[in-house]
Amino acid sequence: MKTYDVIVVGSGSGGEIVDAAVSHGMTVAWVDKGPLGGTCLNVGCIPSKILIYPADRIMEIREAKKLGITAEITDIDFHAIMERVQQPIRESHKGMEQGIKHAKNLDYYKGEGHFIKDYTIEILGQEIKGKKIFLGSGARPLIPPITGLDAVPYLTNENVFDVKEKPVSMVIIGGGYVAVEFAHFFSAVGTKVSVFQRGNRLIPNAEPEISEILQKQLMKRMNIYLNTEVSEVKKQGDEITVVGKDKRTGKEITQTSQKVFVAAGRKSNADVLKVENTGVTTDPRGYIQVNEYLETSKENIWAFGDAIGKEMFKHVANEEATIVWRNAFHDHKTKMDYHAIPYAVFTYPEIAAVGMTEEEAKKNNKILIGSARYSDVAKGEAMMEHDGFTKAIIDKQTEKILGFHIIGPYASILIQEVINAMALGGDIQFLAHGMHIHPALPELILRTLGNLQEVS
DSSP states (O other): OOEEEEEEEEESTTHHHHHHHHHHOOOEEEESSSSTTTTHHSSSSSHHHHHHHHHHHHHHTTTTGGGTTTOOOOOHHHHHHHHHHHHHHHHHHHHHHHHHHOOEEEEEESSSEEEETTTTTTTTTTTEEEEEEEOOOOOEOOOOOOOOOGGGOOOTTTTGGGGGGGGSEEEEESSSSSHHHHHHHHHHHHHHHEOSSSSSSSSSTTTTHHHHHHHHHHTTTEEEEEEEEEEEEEETEEEEEEEEEEEETTEEEEEEEEEEOOOEEEEEEEHHHHHHHHHHOOOOTSSSOOOTOOOSSSSSEEGGGGGGGOOOHHHHHHHHHHHHHHHOOOOOOOOOOOOTTTTEESSSSSEEEEEOOOOHHHHTOEEEEEEEEEGGGGHHHHTTTSSEEEEEETTTOOOBBEEEEEESTTTHHHHHHHHHHTTTOOOOOHHHSSSOTTSSTHHHHHHHHTOOOOOO
C-alpha cells in the first residue's frame, strides 16, 4: 500500500489543493472518477452559460420591438450551439492532462474510489493511504422517488449537453437555479417548456418579489405549475407523460412531452465514497459535516465544496479550498465566512444577490429596506426596462448592508459593487462616496439606497 502526504478527492476545486501540495514538494494522490475539472467545467456553470448566452441574444431580438426595432430570427442552429459547448471543455481537459503528466510526485487515479478503513481508499484494485486528506467529492443530481421515472430516459444537468437535436417539447421537474436556467434556454431556442415546481414559488431562496417577477416573465413563454407534486412519469410511444397534483386544490395536471428534465436538487457523493469507513460523519441529508474551519469529525480530514452542501457555488468552493489548505498546514486556523456569499442565476431576466434575505435579516436586526425599478434611473428608462427590480436590506443601527437583491439585465455585474462594499465592512457610505457615471445602470445602486424605509 502506497502512503501519500496528501490525498485529494475530486478534481473541481480540489485542483487548487493539488497544485499547492505539488508546488510544496509533497507526494500527492489525486482521486477522481472524471472527467477532469469537476461539475463546473463539465456539466455545470461553464457549459450552461455557453448555452444561455445565445438564448439571451434570442430574447433580446424578440423584445426589440418595444424599442421600435422590428427584427426577425430566421434560423437557430441548435446543433452548432450544442457543439460549441464541447470545445472549451476539451481544451481544458487537454491542459489539465498535460499538467498531470509533467507534475512531479503526483499520481492521478481516475476511477470511483471509496474508503475501506481509516485514511485508506481503495481504487482501481489498489489501496492508498493519506496523512492528510481533502474531500471535494462533489454532488450529483437528486432523483426524486417518482413512480415510473426510472423507466424513462430522463435528462439531468449531467447528460443534457449530449442532446443533439432540439426537443419539440420538454417538462422540467424542479424550480431552482438549474430548472429556470434550462427552462430559459430551451424555451428561447423554440422548445415548448412546462415547469413543475413542488414549492410555492420559483427560486425559493430568493426574495418573494424577485420570484414573482421571474414567474411573470417566464410565463409569457412557458407553462409553470407551482405547488405541484409530480406523482408519476410514464412513456407513451415516443413521448413521456408527466402527472402532477396541485397540493392546494388536489387537481391533477398532466403534460406530455418529448423530453423530461429532472432538476429537483442535489445529493452529496459522500455515500459513494463511503466516508463512514474512515470515521467521517454526515448530516441527515447525506452531506459531510464540517466545523467552522471545514474540519470533518476525523482528524486530518477536511471537506469542502458541494460535498458539504453549504453554499453550492464554484466561487465558494474555491474559497473553501483555500481555507482548508491554510488550516491543514498553518498553526493559525481560519474560519470560513459565509455572511456575504454572492450568487447569480442566469435565467431571463437575470438574478443576482448577496447576503441575507429580508426574512433572515429580521430575525436579529432592526432593518431598513430600499427598493427601485430599473426605470427609476435614466439608463433603465432608455432601455425601457420596467420590470427590473432591486432591493437593499440595511441594518438600521449600523447602516451596514445585510443583503442586496437584483433581477434584470446585467444583474450579475451590477451586484459586484455591493459585494465589494460588503467585503470592506458593508457601510453604505462606501458606495455613496464613489462617483457614479451618469447615465449608467450602476446609478441604480444609489437610487435603491436613497429609498430606504423602516420596516417592522
